[in-house]
Amino acid sequence: MDRPDASSHSVVAAPFPHHPLARLIADEIRQRGGWMRFERYMELALYAPGLGYYSGGHRVIGKDPADGSDFVTAPELTPMFGHALARQIEQALDATGTDQVWEFGAGTGALAEQLLGELGDRIQRYTIVDLSGTLRERQHARLAASHPEQVRKVVWADSLPDELHGVIVGNEVLDAMPVHLLSWDGQAWQERGVALADAPAGTEGEPAFTWADRPVPEGVRPPTDRPDADFVPGTVTETHGQAEAFVATLAERMSRGAAFFLDYGFPESEYYLPQRSGGTLMCHQGHRSDPDPLVAVGHKDITTHVNFTGIALAGQEAGWEVLGYTSQARFLTNCGLLRPLAASPPRDAAEVKTRAALQMLLAEHEMGELFKVIGFVKGEWFDALGFSQGDRTHTL
Template identity: 45%
Template sequence: MQLQLPEPSADALSASRSLQALIADEIQRHSGWISFSRFMELALYAPGLGYYSGGAAKLGKDGDFTTAPEITPLFGQTLAQVVAAVLDQTDAQIIEFGAGTGKLAHDLLRELTTMGVHISAYGIVELSGELRERQQLTLIDFPQAVWLERMPEAFSGLIIGNEVLDAMPVHLVVKAQDGWKERGVGYENGKFVYQDRPCESWMVKQIPHPDILPPGYLTEVHPVATGFMKSVADALCAGYKHSGNGGALMMIDYGFPAHEYYLPQRNQGTLMCHYRHHAHPDPFYFPGLQDITAHVDFTAMARAGLETGLDLLAYMNQAAFLLSAGLGDVLLRTSPVESLHYLPQANAVQKLTSPAEMGELFKVLVMGKNIGLPDSIIRSDRSGRL
């Protein structure tokens, strides 16, 4: 299929070709084959050349995609109502992974300050130099904001990740006539190509009822994301042991529980690429210039947290979470009579909560140690669906 997408600039094209050469060399050094996870890791995070580690704009009208905090400050203001209740049970600090332009951090800090909630530190772990610079400008008025190279070994507070898990490298597996194979990447005649090899048994273990899936079924498995969840859970458990105060993890992303993720009809997986606000399925298109994502298996994420010692506090779609957190009340801070200001915000609420937009596909997973959530959130919990 020939993609009809905007042409990159000469500098961008040069950077992409450098990354292609780096990946091709990696393939050659590994006997002509690397896992798709390794390809995705290099395409997104290769130092200086990967999509997130290079210098191109990622978010907003000049980037490739838009996130909820970019749509409206109502998103962060509403999250702050739950964040405040959580922080009261911790060491009153936040760490955000992959903070984008810093818009969510800005809106949270501003709202929490208005509420009189003290935050000792707002740490940001960011791999993109371009985004870090934008974050530092966005948060210039908030001295609590600090940038971290990695997650601390022990932490009591709230950890937030908005659209973070979907950008973690995935392995591809495909069911052949003679069993499951791992779909990796080779390099032939100057192009990246898919190549299948025998599959390690652990890759299929998180797929419910793999035997009933038809030949040709292609999907993703998520060891990097589950490893991340376990590392964060370790830090929260260590923080509780060290300080006696609780800690929580809030992950917001698009995805499904396992029994919906691995449906027979979802037979080509969920892998998707984003380039200049165009979505398409080809990860080999100009590596380094486009985002590559996969939907999140929230059952696997919850299981990883539980196995490491966290409690499953809540799971629901984004619409239910925001409405339970008071999105309607936050919207009504602007009078409907002031239509010039109210209508754009009402339209943003529609985008955040409509099942046809972000309301159903996006989910919120909250896990923690020695933490209680507001009753309004507990009443909307659907963790039984995991």
């Protein structure tokens, strides 16, 4: 997605609504000598304890801006998403001889509710790894209400274990991991960071931020080594070191099992095309998107698309094999998403609503094509159901 052009040094930023997180970030910028890597800025904006967008207790996920939410995820649209994914997870549990599921970034608990309801005793332990204590409380309340007989097997964790086995699920997790920003001036890469800006008149005392570029430190690799990459002067793009390190750590610590990540993104050959010279960094607030992460810090989501080539390589180099890679539409269809509706036309308003949600999951101009699914295995390779048709691993 395109973003407003940024000069090689700075872009004027509007003031923040009052938020203690802005002052925390401003203080750290001063302590760092007046400049902060964007990766650190994004980390604080999203995850600063008690203050960040995800860690501060804000209701972020929901269908309607009227409920105070900022965006919706697939499990919130229809339980049929989780029911289809459950077929893939059940196959993976059987193929790897495991009985545990690990969900990272479980949000409202909707997907956990769907998977536990569909798979029942096939799952003996369901671990949710989530940094937000507030979300954990909501997840527990939801699961206790819907599956009181299953909630005893749910465990919450806020860090990775030293060893794990089972099936990992990450729906819209990788896109929320902090990234480095790089800018290309036609001759060399610069690292784009954040500095303090003069507050506009009438907003004295409120921190304001601005973009500022510095030479890339020695040893930092460019966004891609592809010889066909053509970066135009003024390009601003991302590298995904934290997401790749996260995937590598999971691969290293898994003794046996499988993993499935669902997110929006591209293979590297598409990620760094000239038409994406503005990068993919976007923010979400009130079910609207905007390109400026330097305003309303703590009040909105900051996200980037996923470079699935980098994710695949990180997993492989750490011991995983790629099971497959395809679009969300193809993956869910392979897992039987449409099977319950195939036999008859819609009979009532609820079924019409369900079909509308499925259209959003599958349509190319909605989530069907933009969202991708990548699968990994450690142990004996198997023909994963979700990639049985339309596998695109060759594009990675």
